[in-house]
Amino acid sequence: MICNRAGAVVHGYFDNELDAVSAAEFERHLEQCSDCVYALEDMEALRSSMGLAQLYEPAPASLRKKIAASLGSDRPVATVPSRPVWGWLAVAAAILVIAYASWRVTSLGRSGGYDTVLAAEIVDAHLRSLQPGHLTDVISTDQHTVKPWFDGKLDFSPPVQDFGDQGFPLQGGRIDVVHGRSVAALVYVRRNHFVNVFIWPTDEKDRASSSGSQQGYQWMEWRKEGMEFCAVSDAAPSALEQLQSLLASN
Amino acid sequence: MLSPQEQARFETLILPHLDAAHNLARWLLRGGADAEDVVQEAMLRAYRFFHGFRGGDVRAWLLQIVRNTCFTWMQKNRHGKETDEFDEEVHGAPSPTPEALAIAADSRGRLTQALESLPSRSREIIVLRELEGCSYKEIAIITSTPIGTVMSTLSRARRQLQLALTGPANKESIHDL
Numbered sequence: 001m002i003c004n005r006a007g008a009v010v011h012g013y014f015d016n017e018l019d020a021v022s023a024a025e026f027e028r029h030l031e032q033c034s035d036c037v038y039a040l041e042d043m044e045a046l047r048s049s050m051g052l053a054q055l056y057e058p059a060p061a062s063l064r065k066k067i068a069a070s071l072g073s074d075r076p077v078a079t080v081p082s083r084p085v086w087g088w089l090a091v092a093a094a095i096l097v098i099a100y101a102s103w104r105v106t107s108l109g110r111s112g113g114y115d116t117v118l119a120a121e122i123v124d125a126h127l128r129s130l131q132p133g134h135l136t137d138v139i140s141t142d143q144h145t146v147k148p149w150f151d152g153k154l155d156f157s158p159p160v161q162d163f164g165d166q167g168f169p170l171q172g173g174r175i176d177v178v179h180g181r182s183v184a185a186l187v188y189v190r191r192n193h194f195v196n197v198f199i200w201p202t203d204e205k206d207r208a209s210s211s212g213s214q215q216g217y218q219w220m221e222w223r224k225e226g227m228e229f230c231a232v233s234d235a236a237p238s239a240l241e242q243l244q245s246l247l248a249s250n
Numbered sequence: 251m252l253s254p255q256e257q258a259r260f261e262t263l264i265l266p267h268l269d270a271a272h273n274l275a276r277w278l279l280r281g282g283a284d285a286e287d288v289v290q291e292a293m294l295r296a297y298r299f300f301h302g303f304r305g306g307d308v309r310a311w312l313l314q315i316v317r318n319t320c321f322t323w324m325q326k327n328r329h330g331k332e333t334d335e336f337d338e339e340v341h342g343a344p345s346p347t348p349e350a351l352a353i354a355a356d357s358r359g360r361l362t363q364a365l366e367s368l369p370s371r372s373r374e375i376i377v378l379r380e381l382e383g384c385s386y387k388e389i390a391i392i393t394s395t396p397i398g399t400v401m402s403t404l405s406r407a408r409r410q411l412q413l414a415l416t417g418p419a420n421k422e423s424i425h426d427l
Contacts, residue, residue: 008401011408015379017386046412047380053358055365056381059272063286067268067293071261191383216266216308236385 003035010036014043016167016242118179118230123217125176126196126232129185135194136172136187146173150184158184158199159227163246168195178230188243193235195243202228209244211237220244252300260300263308268293270309270382271316277377278320280366284327292319310384313392317374324370357415364414372407375400 012018013026030036129135138149147160153175162170171187176198183200202223209222220240221230229247231240252260271292275285296315303311365373374393378384386404390397 007405008398011401011405012386015386015404042412043408046408046415049357049415050361050380050411053361055277055358055361056269057273057276057285058269059289060286063272063289064268066286067265067290070290070294071257071297193383215262236383236388238385238387 003033003039010039011043014040016238020245119212119214119219119221121178122198122219122221122230122232123214125178125185125198126217129174129176129187129196130194135174137174139172141170141172143170146170146186149173150175154182154184156184156201156227158186159247159250160186161247161250163188163243166242166246168243168246190233190235190239190243193233193239195231195233195235195240197229197231197243197247200228201226204228209241209248211240213237222248224248252297256300260297264293264296264300264312267309267312271312273381274313274316274374274377275320277365277381278317278370278374279324284323288319288323289316291323292316295319307388307391310388310391313378313382313384314394317392321370360414361411364411367414368407368410371395372403372410375403376407376411379404 009018009022009026013023018026026036030040138146140146140149141162141164143160143162147157150158150160150173160170160173164170168188168190171189171194173184173186176183176185176196178198178200181200183198186197186199188195188197203226204223206225207223209220211218211220213219217232217234218237218240219230219232220237221228222244223229229244231243231247233240268289271289272285275289275292279285279288292312292315296312299315365376368376371393375389375395378389378392379386384392386397386400389395389400393400395403
C-alpha cells in the first residue's frame with residue numbers, strides 16, 4: 001500500500017460514509033490510483049467472503065423462549081426481518097404487522113409533514129412484501145428486464161434503474177397497492193436489508209425529500225417529474241438517503 | 251417493573267433485536283454458551299433501564315448494553331491470554347499460527363479463527379460493521395469510541411482478516427506483490 005489516501009478515506013468510501021463532495025473527489029482520484037482500486041477490491045473480496053461464510057449468529061430458539069419466559073411474556077419473541085431467512089421471516093413479519101397495527105391506532109392523531117396515514121400504508125406494504133413469496137413478481141437484477149415487465153400492468157411507466165455498482169443492487173419489482181391505487185414497487189437490497197421503493201404518478205409539483213421512521217422502519221419520500229417516490233427499509237437512514245440521491249439524480 | 255404499556259413497548263421495540271444482541275455477544279465472547287447467559291443478563295438490564303430509553307436508535311441502545319455486559323463478564327472471567335486483551339498494540343499482528351490456519355482450511359473456519367484472534371475492541375467494530383451493517387456513527391455510539399478511532403480500528407481489522415484469508419504462505423496482499 002503506497003498511496004497515502006489508502007487509509008481512512010478508502011474505507012470511508014467503501015462504507016459509503018463520505019459526503020458527496022469527498023466521494024466524488026475520491027472517485028476522480030481512483031481513476032489514476034491503482035493502489036486505491038486494489039484496496040477497494042480487497043475489501044470487497046473480504047466482505048463477500050464474510051457474507052458467504054455465513055458468520056452471523058442469530059439467537060437460538062431456546063434463548064428466545066428463555067427470554068420471553070423471564071419477561072413474563074406468553075407471546076413469542078419477534079425478530080427483525082433484516083436477513084433473508086424466509087422461515088422465521090414470515091412469523092416476524094406477521095408479528096410486526098400486528099404490533100404495527102396497534103401502534104398505528106395510537107399514532108393517527110399525530111401530525112407530521114408527510115401524510116401519516118400514507119406513511120403507515122407504505123410501512124404496511126413493506127412488511128407485507130417481506131412475507132414469503134411476496135417480495136418480487138419479477139426477479140431480476142437487470143433494469144432492462146424489470147422495466148418492460150411493468151408495461152401493460154400499470155397506467156404509467158416507472159423509472160427503473162440498477163444501482164449495483166453503488167451498493168444497491170436491484171432485486172426485482174412487483175405491483176403493489178397504496179392508497180387504493182396500483183403502484184410500482186422496486187426492490188433493492190442494501191447488504192442484508194431490503195428496500196422497497198414505491199412509485200406512482202402525481203399531478204403535484206416536485207418536492208424535496210422528507211423522511212421519518214415508524215417502528216424501526218425508515219421511510220423517505222419525494223416528488224420528481226410527475227412521480228411520487230417513497231422508499232422504506234429497516235436499513236440505516238444514511239443508506240436510504242444515498243439511494244434517494246441516486247434515484248433523484250437519474 | 252414496567253407498566254403493561256411499557257412492557258408491550260419493550261417487547262415491540264427491543265425483542266426484535268435479539269438476533270443482533272446474540273450475534274454481537276457470541277463474537278465478543280468467542281463462543282455460544284457464555285453468549286446466551288450474557289444476552290439474557292443484558293436483556294434483563296435493558297428491561298430494567300428501559301424507562302430511561304428516550305427514543306432514537308433502539309438497536310444501538312440495546313447493543314450498547316450488550317457490549318457493556320460482555321466486557322463486564324470478560325473482566326470477571328478473565329483468564330490467561332485474555333488478560334492483556336485490551337492492548338491493541340500487543341495484539342496488532344495476526345496471531346493464528348500457520349498450523350492452526352492449515353487445520354481451518356475453509357474460509358469459514360479461517361475467518362472465524364481470524365476474527366476470534368482479533369483484540370476484542372477490533373472484533374466488536376468489524377462485527378458491527380460487516381455482520382450487523384451498522385454505520386460508523388452507530389458503531390461510535392455503541393462502543394463509546396470516537397469515529398476516528400472506529401475508522402482506524404476498522405482498517406486495521408480488515409487488513410488482519412485479509413491476511414488470514416490469503417493464507418500463511420502469502421502474507422502480503424496479492425496486489426502488493
